[in-house]
Amino acid sequence: MSPKNGPLSGVLIADFSRILAGPYATMLLADLGADVVKVEGPAGDDTRSWMPPVRDGVSTYYLGINRGKRSIALDLRDEADAGVARELARRADVLIENFKPGGLGKYGLDFDAVREGNPGIVYASISGFGSGAGRDVPGYDLMVQAISGLMSLTGDPDGPPYRAGISVFDVMAGNHAVIGILAALRHREATGQGQHVEVNLLSSALTGLVNHSSAYVAGGTVPYRMGNAHPSVFPYEPLPTADNDLIVAAGNDAQFVKLCQVLGIPEVAEDPRFARNADRTENREELRPILVDRLRRRGAVEWFDLLVAAGVPCGPINTIDGGFAMAERFELDPVVTVGGIPTTRHPIRFSATPVSYRLPPPELDEHGAEIRKWLEEEGA
Numbered sequence: 001m002s003p004k005n006g007p008l009s010g011v012l013i014a015d016f017s018r019i020l021a022g023p024y025a026t027m028l029l030a031d032l033g034a035d036v037v038k039v040e041g042p043a044g045d046d047t048r049s050w051m052p053p054v055r056d057g058v059s060t061y062y063l064g065i066n067r068g069k070r071s072i073a074l075d076l077r078d079e080a081d082a083g084v085a086r087e088l089a090r091r092a093d094v095l096i097e098n099f100k101p102g103g104l105g106k107y108g109l110d111f112d113a114v115r116e117g118n119p120g121i122v123y124a125s126i127s128g129f130g131s132g133a134g135r136d137v138p139g140y141d142l143m144v145q146a147i148s149g150l151m152s153l154t155g156d157p158d159g160p161p162y163r164a165g166i167s168v169f170d171v172m173a174g175n176h177a178v179i180g181i182l183a184a185l186r187h188r189e190a191t192g193q194g195q196h197v198e199v200n201l202l203s204s205a206l207t208g209l210v211n212h213s214s215a216y217v218a219g220g221t222v223p224y225r226m227g228n229a230h231p232s233v234f235p236y237e238p239l240p241t242a243d244n245d246l247i248v249a250a251g252n253d254a255q256f257v258k259l260c261q262v263l264g265i266p267e268v269a270e271d272p273r274f275a276r277n278a279d280r281t282e283n284r285e286e287l288r289p290i291l292v293d294r295l296r297r298r299g300a301v302e303w304f305d306l307l308v309a310a311g312v313p314c315g316p317i318n319t320i321d322g323g324f325a326m327a328e329r330f331e332l333d334p335v336v337t338v339g340g341i342p343t344t345r346h347p348i349r350f351s352a353t354p355v356s357y358r359l360p361p362p363e364l365d366e367h368g369a370e371i372r373k374w375l376e377e378e379g380a
């Protein structure tokens with residue numbers, strides 16, 4: 001029953017996850033050829049009811065993270081259904097779950113129980129705060145944005161803290177889960193041994209704060225929010241033009257020289273107050289009005305074309321439709337249609353084993369009968 005193409009062809013994944021981090025991870029793995037069986041409760045994944053917006057009555061949230069999978073509805077409180085789940089876990093190469101740590105134990109689906117019947121299992125668990133002292137704390141992305149410190153870094157310096165516009169740490173943890181699963185599969189290939197892979201949102205958040213985490217851990221500095229400004233680089237923020245704001249990200253001295261040349265103020269790059277990045281960062285309040293005076297003479301898109309041609313990183317601040325339009329302009333083909341449903345293209349391209357999009361997001365229990373039949377036949 002496994003797919004016949006893709007770098008993960010032949011890998012069977014029992015997906016006991018729901019909401020975002022786990023389903024996002026398993027969608028990426030399905031795109032790479034894995035056979036993903038999405039195990040849902042009788043009411044289905046919560047995101048099926050997260051609407052609006054909708055497409056043909058189905059939540060676009062659900063559609064966005066569940067392509068490439070087959071769905072079976074199982075009530076784990078029912079022993080017969082729990083038995084089907086255990087048989088699926090026994091055959092799987094990978095099991096991924098995001099129940100409360102230890103929550104699958106009462107159904108015989110915890111790591112130790114599954115490993116007893118399937119020693120090579122790669123068992124991936126995603127939680128909010130790990131399986132130790134934080135095991136009983138619910139794990140929602142917004143909570144982690146608050147607890148990790150991200151919200152303290154987001155927003156205007158004189159305003160309240162803000163959440164990011166997406167569930168950024170759910171997505172990050174999903175990506176970390178994929179990395180962990182692939183590494184564990186490589187280890188199994190070399191040794192024959194499975195293992196337990198654990199990912200938690202708070203750890204993903206702390207590593208994802210990168211330079212801010214390092215500022216605290218290595219430098220003893222607690223960063224603070226600066227709006228759209230960067231604490232260590234200038235210019236690296238939105239600047240007003242004749243119409244809309246333009247992100248200007250001149251991250252090194254050579255790029256700043258090019259910026260000044262395009263703006264017609266080459267002498268500014270030679271000013272000792274602005275010659276080096278450290279100088280520009282220290283004197284940003286003096287430099288900003290000089291740059292803005294020039295940028296206000298053209299519109300954001302016109303400046304974008306001129307500056308990018310000169311090798312200066314910049315970009316207009318688009319709405320989502322503008323982002324997809326820009327991807328089309330750059331020939332990235334950002335949208336693929338799977339079973340009549342438009343969806344965002346997988347972000348990785350392979351020269352030898354291309355990504356494939358075999359199945360649209362499944363209806364609840366759409367493949368339940370065929371999966372049950374397969375488990376019964378091969379289990380006989």
